[in-house]
Each structure stands twice: as structure tokens, then as C-alpha cells.
Amino acid sequence: MESLSVEELSCPVCCEIFRSPVFLSCSHSVCKDCLQHFWRTKKTKECPVCRRRSSKTDPPGNLVLKNLCESFLNVEEVCDLHGEKLKLFCVEDKESVCLVCRDSEKHNQHKFRTICELLPSYKEELSIKLKSLQEKLKNTEEVKGECEEAVQHIQTQAQHTERLINEEFKKLLQFLIDEKEALIAALWEEEEQKIQMMKQKLEEMNTQISALSDTIKHIKEQMKAKDATFLNNFEATMERARGPQQEPHMSPAALIHVANHLGNLTFGVWLKMRDIVQNVVKKKTKPTTVKPNITPPTKAEEYSCNWKKLLQTLAANPEKKDEDTKQEKDANVKGKLLQKTPSVSKDSHKSDKRLKKPTRTVKPASETSGRVEKDADQQNGKDSTRHKQFRAEKRKREDEREKAMNKKNKVEESEKKTAEPDIWFDDVDPDDIEEALGPEAADIVRKRSGMLKSSAEITEKVLVKEHAFEGLTRAVAMDCEMVGVGCDGEDSILARVSIVNHFGKCIYDKYVKPTEKVTDYRTAVSGIRPADIENGEDIKLVKNEVAQILEGRVLVGHAIHNDLKILLLGHPKKMIRDTQKYKPFRQRVKSARPALRVLCKEILNVKVQQGEHSSVQDAQATMRLYTLVKKQWEAELKAARAGQFHKTPRKPKAPKKQSKLTRISQ
Structure with missing residues (x-):
């Protein structure tokens, strides 16, 4: 057993100690599972070592080799120094030792625990880690599958969108081609008309030239005639010379009117193109109002x-x-x-209802059977007459x-x-x-x-861009309204949240149900009334929705830290644009903490916060201030960040022992 090594008892395929080894006809031994997997992969039944084809689909097991492997695995580990069994574990050195090693100078005053005692706790801890890694592997594989599906979906989306873009541009190109052909056809038609007119003019000129030539020839002949004959024909010759001869002239309308074809060409084509473009808002003509003549x-x-x-x-x-x-x-x-509703009296409501009341429609006699109607008239008689x-x-x-x-x-x-x-x-x-x-x-x-226009309409026109995109944009502006709670109403809680997009379009506006008893609604300033927040949304729901909207976006506001504080939310400082803290605004109005009303009056020339405040209008005003100086503001921030990045980083001090070496290397 001692002469056998791990390499001799290892499978040539998996390079591990044999598990259920089988014996092939070529005298090589392989793990049964490894052999089956190799055959399924290669699709040919051959030896993994020598590539010789096997005649048996189910080779016999190598029982001797199996017993040797099991005996090798069951052999207890012994100390390399003393040859004794390893029964203890040194806690300080983190290694297994024998009883002789425990008493040696190397492990003097070390703590020891038996392997049997320590092994279950270590295996349990490792099994927990193994389970978490397996779960992590499973989750990673699931996310990988989702990412692969997303890649396919993105490719499909791109192909579909590309096809739609090509179709739309084909329509536009076809429209432009049709317009070009129509304009060229009109030009050719005018050319033909002008040429025909000039041909007629040339024929008239030829006729006139012929008549003038004859007259001139006749006058010359009379000039050469004898005196008596000249005097006798003088009156007739003068009458012929004074004939109704028109002065030849070139008409200005003879040439092609180029301005009719080229003047406002692109504008005219654009006007026609609006009809084929979807979602085009047609401008309504406003009725002209006559100024009343009041003395x-x-x-x-x-x-x-x-x-x-x-x-x-x-x-x-x-x-x-x-x-x-x-x-x-x-x-x-x-x-x-x-929307405004005109005041209507109760009587007018009644009359409208009476006018709009549906009346019963009686079918004409042609739709019913004549015999049935005749029988009914004969049977009812006087009753039908009274009813009519x-x-x-x-x-x-x-x-x-x-x-x-x-x-x-x-x-x-x-x-x-x-x-x-x-x-x-x-x-x-x-x-x-x-x-x-x-x-x-x-x-x-x-x-x-x-x-x-009223002041409200003028303000709305300045703050909100007409016919603009109404969804979420990269930058959003937020404003909140608060109400007072507590004994004196000095403490504040959230009552309303409004968010507008880059163009001033409102994308979020909700009233919040109070969590405490409201003692001061501050209606004169906040515009909040009890009926507004009585059925408002829950504060947690509003907080989560606002957090989702603000995530990854530039947040614009006026003293925005107060709004974030009342919402119990945070936002990255580099993604916040506070109009109250913007230095050029403060310098222009000469105030360290300028009010939004003052900024709008001085910079936008509009009046906001006249009377009751509106969080929607305040957010729109803040966004308009930001968009007015967006390029300058963002350029200043970019330059400031670039200046920070160019600063030389602080070098850590080198350790004392390695200080000389570091100096030499430097």
C-alpha cells in the first residue's frame, strides 16, 4: 500500500482517484462515469487512452482496483516528522499535529483541540459558505440567461425600429419626389405656354414686318415718280404711311416667372409635409377682439x-x-x-334637460302590416282618437x-x-x-x-414650452408645499409634491395625506385647503414614487434642500442644481438668498407667487431659470470638476525600514 502513489490510482480522464473503475479490452482502466461521458461526447466507443475501439458496450468493473482505491482513501494521515497519527489541531499555527509535536519546542504554550471535536464545526461553516456560493451561482446563471434574452430582444427591437425608420423615410422621400415631379411638371407646362405665346408673337411680328416693307417700297416708288403723278398720289401715300401701325414691344410676362417656382419653395413643401406627419398639432386661429370704444x-x-x-x-x-x-x-x-365653468341658473339646467330628453319615435305605417293597423283602428275606434x-x-x-x-x-x-x-x-x-x-x-x-391674454396665460407661455414632450427627461424640477402642525403650527409636514420635466410639462403632482393633525393650512401661501389633502396619497407611496423618478436624473429646485428634507430623501450633490445658490443669479439680484419671485421678475420678466403659491408653477419657474443658463452652468461645473481632478494626489509616507530602498528606486 505504501508503494502505491496517487498517480497510479488516478483516472486518466478526470485525474482523480478512481471511482467505480471499469476494465476495457485494451487493459486500461477508467472511471465508469468518465467513460460514459467520453463516449457520449465522441459518439464512438473507444478507449480514452489508446483510442482502441471497445467491443463491449458495458465493460466489467475492476474490483481489485476499486478495493485498492478505497483502502488508499481510508488510510489515516500520519505526521511527516514523527510518523504518529494526527489527532490534534494547533489553533495558533492552524495545522494538524501529533502528540509528540504537541510537546515539542515549536508548539510550546500553544492551544490545541482534537480533530474529532473541531471537524464538525468547520465542515458546518464550510457547508454554509458552499450553499451561499451555489445560490450565487444559480442566480448568476439566471441573470446570464436574462441578459442573453435581453441581447436577443435588443437585436429584435433594433431591427424592427430600423425597418420602421426606413419605411417612414421612404414615405417622406416619396412625398418629396412627388412634389419635385409636380413642380417640374408645372414648370414645363409654363414653358410650353410661354413658347407658344412667343411663336404667336413672332408670326405677328413677321406680318407687321412684311406690311412695313411693302409700305416703304411703295413710298420709295412714289418718290421716284414724276412730279404730276407724285402730287396726285401724295394724299393716298401719306394716308398709307399714317396707317395704324403698333409699336413693337417685348412683354415682361413673356419670360418664365422664376419667383413663382422658387419663392418659398421649402416653406410650401414643409406646409404640405405637415399633413402626412403624425401628431401634428394644428394651430387654431384666435378670434380678433375689437377694443371697446369707451370714453x-x-x-x-x-x-x-x-x-x-x-x-x-x-x-x-x-x-x-x-x-x-x-x-x-x-x-x-x-x-x-x-376648467372654468360659466355660471348657469337652475332654470336653464331644467330647460336643457327638457330639451335633451329623448322623445319616443313612432314607426311609420309603411313599416307595419296594413292589415294589423286596420284591424286595430276598427277595434279601438274612439280610444285611439282620444289618445291622439x-x-x-x-x-x-x-x-x-x-x-x-x-x-x-x-x-x-x-x-x-x-x-x-x-x-x-x-x-x-x-x-x-x-x-x-x-x-x-x-x-x-x-x-x-x-x-x-391674462397674466396667468402670459406666465404659462413663458414657463411652459407648447407642444413639447410630456414624459420624463434627463433633468426634472421639483417643488413641495407644506402645512403646519403642532401647537402653533410652526412644525411642517408635506402636503403636495409636484415635478415637471425639462420643458415645464407636469409629470407628477400629488397631494399627501397628513400623518398628524394640521393646525395651520397656510392657504394664503401654500394654496392648500382641507379638501385637497383629505383624500391624499400615503406619504410612503409618494416618497417611493418620487425616489424612482429622481434616480439618476439632474434635480433642479429653489432651496431644494428643504424639499428633500421634508421628503426624507437624499440626492447626489453633483446631480443637484439649486437656483438659490447659483452665483450669477445672486450677483444679478444682489442678494445672498434670492427669492424665486425676485429671480423670475428680474430674469424672466414674469410674476409668480402672486397670492397663493402653486408647486407646479414654482417648479416650472425654477426649470425655466435653469434652462436659460444651462450651457453656462454645466460648463462651469465641468471646469470645476476638471480642476479638482488635476490636483496632485497626496503620496503616502513610506515605511521606516523601506525608506532607503524607496529613495534609491526613486
Whole structure:
């Protein structure tokens, strides 16, 4: 047993000690499993060592070799120094030792434990690691399979998208080819017309030249005639010379009008191309409003009366004021737009319902059997006549009632028009009225003065890009509104979160259900009312959704650290763009912590946060400020980061023992 080595008892295929060895006809021995796997791979039954074909599909087992391998594996390990059995394990040196090694000077005062005692705990620990590695291997294989499927899916997507792109460009190219052929055909048609016209002109010129040549020849002959004959024919010759001869001229319309073919060529083709491009928003023509002809007041009493009328008009409809403010606050919120609804009286609602009530349709007599109708008329007789009379009277009463109701509505509308006061403000800026009385009063003055757009519409046009992309972009802007909790309402909790994309389009806007009792809604500033947050979303859900949106994106905001703090969220500093901390903005308004209202007024020339705040509008204003200076801002950040990277790194100190060697190597 001692003379046998591991190489002699190892399988030539797996290079490990034989497991169930079999004996081939060529006298070579191989593990049974290794042989079967080799035969399945090669698809030929031959010896793995000498490549000789085997005549047996199931070779016999080598029992002697199997017993030798088992005996070799069961031999106990012995110490290399003393030849004793290894029964102890040195904890300090981490090696197995015999009893003699324990008492040697090498292992003096070392701690020992028996192998039988230590082996189960070590095997259990290793089995746990083995299990985790197996699970990791399984997960890695699953992810690998998903990645392979993703690669195939990406290739399929790319091919499909490429095909669609080619089809779309084929349509555009075909459209351009058709347009080119149509324009060239029109040019050829005009060329043919102009050439035909010039040919006719040439024929007329030839006829005129022939007539003039004959006249000139006749006059020359008369000039050579005798005196008496010349005098006798003088009048006739002069009459012929004074004949109705037209002056020859070249008409400017004879040439091709090149401007008609080349002028605005690309613009005209683009206008036609819009019809074949999908998702083209057609611009609606706005009705032109005529400025009312209102005579200005001449006395101080008239000015006072005019101001009083404005205040009365503003206070006449407080509900409309709330609706207008809320509509301005929630403009551009997809799915949550609050539209203005004109006030309609209860009577008008009733009349509308009555007008829209479906009437029963009676089938004509041609659709029913004549015999059945005739029999029914004979059987019912007087009953059918009474029923017809009743229906006719009922229709007559309904028509009279509807006429009276329509007349009443017309009278009310005319009274409303006449009761509407004529307010005139000359040399008074609506912006000054807005600062004094608010945006509602300024909008009334603008409309009476013939201005089409209100301040809210102008602000929206500046902050939001029309017909732009409405999904997620690389950069997003966020703003939050808070309400007060606690005894004095000094503590704040989240009430509303709004996020807009790079173009100012709102992509996220949700009210948050309060987790504590609200003691101060701060409606004058936050615009939050109890009904808004009563059925709001859960704070955890909103937090998770906002975190998913912000992940990997540039976050724009004004004092954005307050919004992140109230949301209990973090964001990488290099991905934050705070308009309150941007140095050029602070220098321009000369303030260390400029307000958003001041920045918008000085830089964008728009007014925000007039009255109740809107988180959507604040986020749009912040994003507009960022996009205005985006190139400069990002270039400054890039330069600053490049300067940091060019700094020489700090070198660690060399150990004392190796200091001389390092100096020599340097």
C-alpha cells in the first residue's frame, strides 16, 4: 500500500482517484462515469487512452482496483516528522499535529483541540459558505440567461425600429419626389405656354414686318415718280404711311416667372409635409377682439366711480375668483386641469334637460302590416282618437313652456349685458392694478381694454414650452408645499409634491395625506385647503414614487434642500442644481438668498407667487431659470470638476525600514 502513489490510482480522464473503475479490452482502466461521458461526447466507443475501439458496450468493473482505491482513501494521515497519527489541531499555527509535536519546542504554550471535536464545526461553516456560493451561482446563471434574452430582444427591437425608420423615410422621400415631379411638371407646362405665346408673337411680328416693307417700297416708288403723278398720289401715300401701325414691344410676362417656382419653395413643401406627419398639432386661429370704444372720464368723481365699479365687479363673483386662482395654480397638470365653468341658473339646467330628453319615435305605417293597423283602428275606434288628441295637447303645452323659458333666458342675458359696467383705465398699467388688488382685477381690466391674454396665460407661455414632450427627461424640477402642525403650527409636514420635466410639462403632482393633525393650512401661501389633502396619497407611496423618478436624473429646485428634507430623501450633490445658490443669479439680484419671485421678475420678466403659491408653477419657474443658463452652468461645473481632478494626489509616507530602498528606486 505504501508503494502505491496517487498517480497510479488516478483516472486518466478526470485525474482523480478512481471511482467505480471499469476494465476495457485494451487493459486500461477508467472511471465508469468518465467513460460514459467520453463516449457520449465522441459518439464512438473507444478507449480514452489508446483510442482502441471497445467491443463491449458495458465493460466489467475492476474490483481489485476499486478495493485498492478505497483502502488508499481510508488510510489515516500520519505526521511527516514523527510518523504518529494526527489527532490534534494547533489553533495558533492552524495545522494538524501529533502528540509528540504537541510537546515539542515549536508548539510550546500553544492551544490545541482534537480533530474529532473541531471537524464538525468547520465542515458546518464550510457547508454554509458552499450553499451561499451555489445560490450565487444559480442566480448568476439566471441573470446570464436574462441578459442573453435581453441581447436577443435588443437585436429584435433594433431591427424592427430600423425597418420602421426606413419605411417612414421612404414615405417622406416619396412625398418629396412627388412634389419635385409636380413642380417640374408645372414648370414645363409654363414653358410650353410661354413658347407658344412667343411663336404667336413672332408670326405677328413677321406680318407687321412684311406690311412695313411693302409700305416703304411703295413710298420709295412714289418718290421716284414724276412730279404730276407724285402730287396726285401724295394724299393716298401719306394716308398709307399714317396707317395704324403698333409699336413693337417685348412683354415682361413673356419670360418664365422664376419667383413663382422658387419663392418659398421649402416653406410650401414643409406646409404640405405637415399633413402626412403624425401628431401634428394644428394651430387654431384666435378670434380678433375689437377694443371697446369707451370714453374716458373727465372729472375726479368719474375716476372714483370707475374704481368703485371695478371693486364691485371683482367682489360680485367670489366663487369665480377661487376657481381662477386654482386654475392658475394647477395649469398644465395632466389629467387634473380645472376648467372654468360659466355660471348657469337652475332654470336653464331644467330647460336643457327638457330639451335633451329623448322623445319616443313612432314607426311609420309603411313599416307595419296594413292589415294589423286596420284591424286595430276598427277595434279601438274612439280610444285611439282620444289618445291622439291628448298627445297633441301635451306637445302644445310643452312647446309653449319651452318658448316662455327661452324668452326668460334671453331677457336675463340682455339684462346681464346691460348691467355690466363700462370700466375705463387709461394710462394705468394692469400690472399696477394687479399689485394693488390681485391678478383677478388686473384680468378684468385687461379684458375690458381689449387685451387677449391674462397674466396667468402670459406666465404659462413663458414657463411652459407648447407642444413639447410630456414624459420624463434627463433633468426634472421639483417643488413641495407644506402645512403646519403642532401647537402653533410652526412644525411642517408635506402636503403636495409636484415635478415637471425639462420643458415645464407636469409629470407628477400629488397631494399627501397628513400623518398628524394640521393646525395651520397656510392657504394664503401654500394654496392648500382641507379638501385637497383629505383624500391624499400615503406619504410612503409618494416618497417611493418620487425616489424612482429622481434616480439618476439632474434635480433642479429653489432651496431644494428643504424639499428633500421634508421628503426624507437624499440626492447626489453633483446631480443637484439649486437656483438659490447659483452665483450669477445672486450677483444679478444682489442678494445672498434670492427669492424665486425676485429671480423670475428680474430674469424672466414674469410674476409668480402672486397670492397663493402653486408647486407646479414654482417648479416650472425654477426649470425655466435653469434652462436659460444651462450651457453656462454645466460648463462651469465641468471646469470645476476638471480642476479638482488635476490636483496632485497626496503620496503616502513610506515605511521606516523601506525608506532607503524607496529613495534609491526613486
